[in-house]
Structure formats: C-alpha cells, structure tokens
Amino acid sequence: MTAFRPCLLAAAVSLCFAAHAEDVGTVTVTGSRFDADPALAPIGATIISADEIRRAGAGDVNAAIRKIGGVYGRQSLDGSPDFGLDLRGFGVNSSQNLVIVLDGVRLSESEQATAILSTIPIDTVERIEITRGGASVLYGDGATGGVINIVTKRPSANSRRGSVFVEGGQFRAGEVRVSGAQAWNNFAADATLDTQRSDNYRDNNDFKQTHFSGGAQWFANQFDRIGFRYEGARQDMRLAGSLTEAEFNANPRQTKTPNDNGSLDSDRLTVAGQYRVAGHDLAADLSYRKKTVESTYFYGGVPSVGTYESKQLQFSPRVRKLGAINGMVNELVAGVDFIKWERTTVSDYSRADANQKSKALYLRDELRFDAAHEGRVSAGVRREIFDKDFANPLGYATTGYNVVQGLNAWELQASYMPVSDVTVFGKLGQSYRVANSDDNALTPSVNKPLAPQQSHDAELGLSYATAMRKITARVFRHNLTNEIFYDPTVNFGVNTNLDPTRRQGFELDAEQRIDAAWAVSAHYQHVQAKFREGVNNGKEMVLVPNNTLTARLAWTGDGQTADIGAQWVDKQRYGDDFNNTCAGEIPSYTTLDARYARKFGQWEWAVSGQNLADKAYFSQAFACKGYIYPSNGRQLKISARYDF
Template identity: 40%
Template sequence: MINADEIRASGATTVNDAIIRVLGVPARQDLFNGGDFTLDLRGFGATADNNQVVVVDGIRLTESDLGGTRLAGIPIESVERIEVLRGSGAVLYGEGATGGVIVITTKAGSGRQQATGGSLYGAAGTHALRDGRASATVSTASGFTFDGHAQKRETKGHRANSASDSEAGSVGGQWSSGWLRLGARVARDDLDARLPGALTAQEYAADPRQTTTPDDRGSVRNQRLSAFAQAAELGAWQLAFDAGRRDKEVRSINFGFPFDYDIEATTYALRARHEAALGPLKNALVLGTDVGDWRREVLGSFGSVATQQSRAFYAKDDVTLPGGTRISLGGRTERVEKDNSSSGTGFSDRQEAWELGVSHPFGRTLTGYARVGRSFRMANVDEFNFTSPGAALRPQVSHDAELGARWSYAGGKLEARAYRNRLRDEIGFDPNAVGHFGFSGANVNFDPSRRQGLELDWSHALTASLGLRLNAAARKASFRSGPYAGKDVPLVPRRAVALRADWTPAAGHRLHGGVNWVSSQHPDFENACRMPSYTTADARYAWQVLRNTELAVGVTNLFDRKYFTQAFRCAGGETSAIYPEPGRQFSASLRVQF
C-alpha cells in the first residue's frame, strides 16, 4: 500500500508515477504522451493492462478494448491510498484479474471523517513545466462533507512535438450518520498532447529528442459520475452499493489519418458482509454482484460499434480457528457478451473463478500463507475482431498458486512470496500468425505459457528519523510449448528492484529519494533483440518554512541516464520502434495548507 504521505514525499505527479517510484513496478510509457504508463504487476507484457483490474472508489475503471486505462487523469491530491494486490483477484474483481488489482481510494471515498481545510500547490521545472493544484474540504457538524480537487499541468516535453496540456478536477459530497453513509462524486480530466512517434535504433542513437511524426496529435476527455451508499450496522450485516457512469472521448491524428472514438460505460456493484461467531470460530462471509455495460463507437467512414455486457455473482467465506488459522474459500460466476459491428462477430460465454487459501500465525510476529485458484480472461472487442481467418479465440484460463510469509518485528516488516500461473489459451497478438489479405499478424490463443517468480517487500526504520523501503522481484514469463517454447514473453523484464529512503534530519526538513533498476527485456517473440536494462534515481528535499508552507526541490533521472521503456519491434537484430524516456529533470514547488 502507498499512502498520501508517501505519495507527497516521493514527488509523484500521477497514480502510476507513484506505483513505479515507490513499489518499483515495471512499466512502459504509453503511446499517447499523457503521463500514463502501462503497469505490469506480474509479467504479462503487451497485454498487462488486460490482465489486471483497476478500481477507483469501488468502481471498475479498466477498459474493454486495447485503449488502456488512464490513471494520470486522477488528481493526485485527491488520492488517500493506493493498494497494489499482486496475484489473482478474480473472485472479487472478475475477468482479467490474473495479474492483480490496483485499488485507488480517494480522500472522499475513504470513509474517514475529513477536517475542514485545503491546500494550494504550484510547481515549475524543466521543459517549461507548469503544475498547479488546489484542494478544499468543508465538513459540518450535521455530518455533511464537501470536497473538491483540481490540477492543471502543462509542459513542452522532452522531445520535439511532445508538448502536453492536462487538466483534472473532481467534486463530491457525502453525508454520514452513525451507521449510514451516502454520497456522490463527479470527476473530469482533459488531455491535449502532441505525439512524437517512435524511433529506429539509428534515429535513437543520433538524437533521442527528435520526432518522426511532427503533425501527429491527440486528445482525451474523460468524465466520471458515481454514487454510493454504505450501511454499517444492519445487525451483523454491512452493505455497500456503488454506481458509476463513465464517458470517454478520444480524438487523434496519426500520419495524417484521424482515429476518433467515444466510450460509454456504466457499472453497478452491490456487496454484503456478515460477521459472526460460531462457538470458538469466527466467520466472515462476503456476497456480491457486479453489473457492467460498455459501449464504444468508432467514428468516421470506417466506423463501428463495439459492446460488452457482464453480469457476475460471487461469494467468499473466511473462517478463523481458535489458534488464529484462517481458511478462505471463494467462487465467482460471470457471464460476458461482446460484439463488434466492424466484423459482425461476437460471443457470449460464462466462466468461473475460484480460490482456496489458508494462513497460519507461527507466533506473534510470523504468519505463513498459501493459496490456489482459477482465473480467466476473455478476448476484448479489439482482439476477437482481428484474428486469423476462420479462427475464434477461446477464453484464457490460468491456474494460480502462491506461497508466502509475513514477518513483523520492532523495527519493520518483511514479506516474501513465491507464485506460479499456468496459463492455457493465453490471448495476445502474434506478429508471425496468419493474418488477413496475405499479411502477417493476428490475435491468437498461444500455446501454454507460465508466469512464476519471487517477490520481496521490506520496510525498516533504521532510526526514528530514517526509514528504508525495498521492493524486489525476480520473475520469468515464458512459453511452455509450441513454436516459442522456452522463449521469454516479450516486454517482460526478469528482475526489478526499488530501494527508497526517507530521512528527516531536523524538524521541518525532509529528504526522500530512491533508486529503481529494471533488467533487460525482449521486444520480440523470437528473443532476437534485447532492450537494455536501466537504472534511474530521483530525490526530493522539502523544507517546512512556516507551519503551513512547504518549499521543495526535486530531480528525476538524477544521473541523466539515456533509456527507454517502450519498444515493440525487432529489425535486423536491433530493437526498433523506440519511445525514449526523458533525461534529467528538475522541479521546484510551493505548497500552502490552510
């Protein structure tokens, strides 16, 4: 978990920036120049976004196409905490949660009482960066709370034709009594960006700041409406209901051709939790249902309409024995219907997920746990629309296992876990598959594949003023059989390490920084090319000038490392289609709280 204090101390400007910096999760720059990155929790490479679920205040945000989930549009000042749940979350969160779940909780959605107050923030930095933020909360004695957050960020960018201008805002209101909580929220974010395009290996070596697409540009408009109700004391039951509507508008020019589309999505989630004692046993039962409807209309002369409807029911029961041993069993059934008018194809299918887990305390400080389960994913509306002639994509199924331990001690805590996912009919794009009209490339069901690895999370207080945090992962994503047997899945680094330190040398002074290292990876299925490993460092010094005023200076990519996280082509043994990352960047900021 990352809390608001850690986000502020790290200097992260977006949700995905915080996850990358603090937790060391490998990520790839998106192609829309909006500050977003594709996070990869457990080695799914190009399909990582479709193998993990994003939830914001109880509402599923993950898209049903290949367009990606935009996290950079969430005002960073509004975030209370970010929980990164590695490993399958299919029982509670459904289709596409094999790799994990990212749960974002805003200050308004946290459920805790907020004090009246606010803040103003301004920053300037390299590449003509300008970043302004404002937040305010008003609480009344009668239980009403109103809050608002706004952010505007613009920069000329580190490459030619890479300027971007983004705005984000949210307002909400809620009422809370002793047992009932009701509220509603509205959020909007806008992005206007230039698109500098990819570079060949020769272009990257000559000048990584150049553009190959000087006229390309794009824009994204997102609007989210949501309402919730929570009843905490209905006997032994707790009830929660979330409803959300989301509208997304994308406009872009790529190589002189427009690509425009609109998305509408509605989500409803109802959950019930019952806690009771059964003699010496403690039992917690969770029941729920999720309903989702998603529609995308591609505009223009080659327009199309794609839809998805999902209906799911789930149950999860936890029994705690007198000695502290906890046994968990859960299951989910989900029916999904998808259509795309551009190909006249679609499907309707029902899939099940299940999970069995056990944890046991070995004394007061050490707990071991194990779990096994089944998760699934179905082809999205872009994937089943572009397959080999006459081929239909089967559901992707994964059998998941995990073994771990948690140790808490006076100065910190340590968690280690080993996992394995054995996938059948994994869905993805194979550039060597038989495509349409004699061209190569199609979405396919791959031969059996596997994800396995070790993960380590450690936090330790060296002194009262100096703390360390380490996140490390060693993983292998590979094909078990078929033409790519033994090869690594593209765009999956085998190792990643993030080490951070937080030091308060004196009252009102705080220094926070870290080093992230990501090993090399392959951009291609044959593993003929290699993207080099990279190490980046960042630091931020904050000075509390007055009781409510903070001055800070920060630097990213401290050693000005030349590197890239996104590339998707191998040409003549050289990695190509490269999207360079920025070099060293400085920023200075002022924050006033009231």
C-alpha cells in the same frame, strides 16, 4: 503495525462471542470490497500510506505505485503520466491483466487502454493496496496479475482542509492544483481543480491536462452513508511516434511524426452507499463513464482522422455478514456485478461498433481463528457471463460477430502466524481474462473472436513484521492457456490466443526503519515468462524483464524531508521476438530520482528530480531493434504548497 493485530483480533473474537454480530462493526476485513481497517490488509498485500506518498513527492497515483510500491511501469506512448503498470510480467498486455479499483469502482478499461490515474487527486488518497496474483473471484475479468486498490480519505465530522500547489520545471512543465474539503456533523464535500502541462522530453510530445474532481457525502455513522462523485478530464497530446535503434542512438529526442496529435475527454459520475441493517452491511456502487478519443495521424502528408466514443455503466450491489462461529470471527460476502460497455467509431479506417455486457455472481467467506496466531482462511467462487457484439463494415480480419462466453473463478487463501511476528500465507485459484473489442478487431480467422484466457494461480509466502521492519517473500506460478496477445509474426500481425504460457518467480518486499528519522525500503521481482508448449516451447516471452529492483531511502527531520530512490530494470526481449532469434535485446537500465522539502509554517517548498543521471533508455520497442519509444530524460522541478 503487526504488533497490534493480535489485540485487534482478540477483541473482535471476544465481542463476537459475547454479543450479536451487529455489535462488531468496528472489526472489518479489507480485500472484501467493503470499508476496512487498514491494519487488516489483504493477505500478502503491499500497502502505500498517504505519509509515504507525501514524503516521496509523488505527483499522481501512477507515480506512487511505481516509486513506492515497486511496480514496474512502461513509459506512456502519448506523453501522459499514466505509465503502463505491470504486475508479474505480462508485457505489452499488462494493463489488461490487472484490475485497478477506486473506492470499490473498477477503473480498468474494456479496451486496450491504460486506466487513467492522473485524474485522481493525490491529496485525497488515504492508502494504496497492491495485491499481487490472481483475484478474479472479487474483481473478475483481467485480475490474473493482481489488483491495485486505491482508497480515498473518509471525512471526519467538523473538520476542514485545503491546499494550493504550484510546480514548475524543465521542458516547460507546470502544474497548479487547488483543493479543499469541509465536513460538518453529518455532511462532507470536497473539490479539486488541477491543470498541468509539459513539452516532455521528446519533440512533438507536448501534453496538457485539466481535470476536476468533486463530491459530497452524507453519513450517519461509520456504517451508514451515501455520496456521489464527479470526475472530468480533458487531455491534449502530441504524438512523437517510434524510432529505429540507429535513430535512437543518434538522437532519442527526435520525432518522425511532427504533426500527429490526439485528445481525450473523460467524464465519470459515481453514486455509492452503504447501510447496516439487522447485522448485515449492504453496499452498492453505480458508476457511469463516458470517454471520447480523437486522433490525427499523417501518412505521406495526408491526414487520417479517427474518433471513437465509449460509455460504460457499472452497478455492483453486495452484502456482508460479519458474525461469529464458535467464537471465531467470520465474514461472508456475496455480490453481483453488472457492466454494460459500448463504443462507436468514426474514422477514415474504421466504422467499428462494439458492445459488451457482463453479469457476475460471487461468494467469498473468510474465517479468522486462533486469534493469538492470527489464523485466517478464505474461499470464494465467481461465475461471470459475457455477451459481446462487434460490427465493422470497413474491417479486414474481422467484420462482425456475436458471442456469449461464460467463465468461472475460484480461490483458496490462508495465513497463519506460527511464531511471534512471522506469518506464513498461501493462495490457490483460477482467474480469467476475456478478449476485448480491440483484441477481437484483428484476429487470425474472419468473424471468429478469441477464446477466453484462463490461468491457474499458486502462491506461497512468508512475512516477518515488527514495529521497525517488515520483510515479505513470495514464490508464485501462473499457468496460462489461450493467453491473449498481439503476435506480429502471424498474417502481418494479429491478436491471437498463444500456445500455453507460464509466469513464475520470486518477489521480495523489505522495509526497515533505522531510527526515528531514517527509513529504507526495497522491492525485488524475478519472473520467468515462457512458453510451456508449442513451436516456441521454452522460449522467453517478449517485453518482460527477468528482474526489477526498486530501492528508496527516506529521511525526516525538523520540518524537513528527503527521499531518494533508484530502480534497476533487467534486459528484455523485443516485442516481436517470440522465437528469441533477434540479435539484440532491450538493454537494462537504472534510473535515479530524489526530492527534498522544507516547511515554513503553512508553506512547503520542494525541489525534485527524475532520471537524475540523464539515462537514455527505453522500455517500449515492438520490433527487433525497431519501433522504439524512448523514455524521459532528466527533469528537475521546484514546487510550493500552502496548506490551510
């Protein structure tokens, strides 16, 4: 908790002043792409702990981010639990305007696809850090909305854990998960096998997934280690398609596409290591991911079959120097990122081959001063060059291009505790996003890829934290130029660079521990997403709710836990309503969820429910009162878990 931070920092400064930099290894700074003490979180970040995840009964990482972190999510279109996450109101392109990282490895896709989080074993997660706002210096492309950093548990020498989890519920939902981990003096291994299925709320929306995750790690101490991890998943889904407003009101569960279906195979292998030498921490991640997606859509009873395969190779070496400057703790981080991505397509409507290579160099320095007041100031810069190729002999708006684009990012951050328990923090910077192959596959001008999107970011916040409560408030602004967005009003629909736009607003996070048993938390976001120039100057952006509010109440008793939550989402513009002339808007809605669990020795039994009021609502609608994708209705589940 915050009350202990001055002691940690004072100890760090004392050690740095009295000894060489290599002697302060226990003092690490999170948010720098190195291992970190969770007590020293990124400036202004929201932290979700493993205990909170377990108490809320979140079955996967995506659900934890939404339920506990208060991040707005849109129902997936394929029946999977991987909702589209939205930080700071980026609408349909929200997944391309935030970066998701798992233990230092970027999961965000180089295409118009949502990062797959449902394959991350929830039992292995130590914490989730949600850093809102521009973060392109460390994370590059697409980090304007923010970064979600998933940190898994580190092994402890000579320890063992294992569990079996079984769950069943409405709509023929079921899941079986077996996991285990064993650590010896200098070696640890773990594995998780999970299978789940559900018919889901709508007709022709069945979803099945089987995934395996396993790895091993050799470690000499807290600094030196090397390990690998393999993750493989197979998904099969039925695609329910969209409805009109009249069809939704008549029966939101129906489908007009009873035969559409798809599948996804994903394999990812990661090798990572860290080593300390001469007072420097050296780290590197090498990751390879292969994904195969198949789909079959029926038009007038005639099937249209498509398959694409994408491969991505990432290599991210970096170095950190943790030392002292005039008695102050200083952390200097430098690194390079290399990413090579390629995709081939074989379908009835496309033969698109795409390649993207990027190389980046970044440098970031953070100085901690005035330990009694937890002063922090940091600055960083990044230069990234993208080389992109695309060719599609069956293309329409774009049939081929080869382009090189260079982007710069920078940031300045600071925080200070002027009085006990109160921290003031702020951030200025520039972030960016480049058009991916899907964006450039359908553009206004033939063979002309879209210009890079750039954003000037600003944030000012205030946090009050004690052992019993924490309140954090932020105001923010993102001024964007060349925002990359799908505009259905141009040439029957194209991806384009919009006129200048803006995201600005206010965020409030609050946590209160009432007593040893009761705790309450809430997350509120108000965002104004508007055009600031052009023919739609002053008009609201589409698919962005002005307000969202998530609140939770948790109780812990003798071998028992209970958790209840509510989320309210404000109304929002339909997906094609750029000039704000549609006669209606997507209605606001409120959903409720709850879970009660009780332990009997090594067993835990639980009952949980989603959308308890059985609210009929939707968060995806891409035309005025049309192309509506209904969200899930009420679902109840019962689970049993055995720990050994």
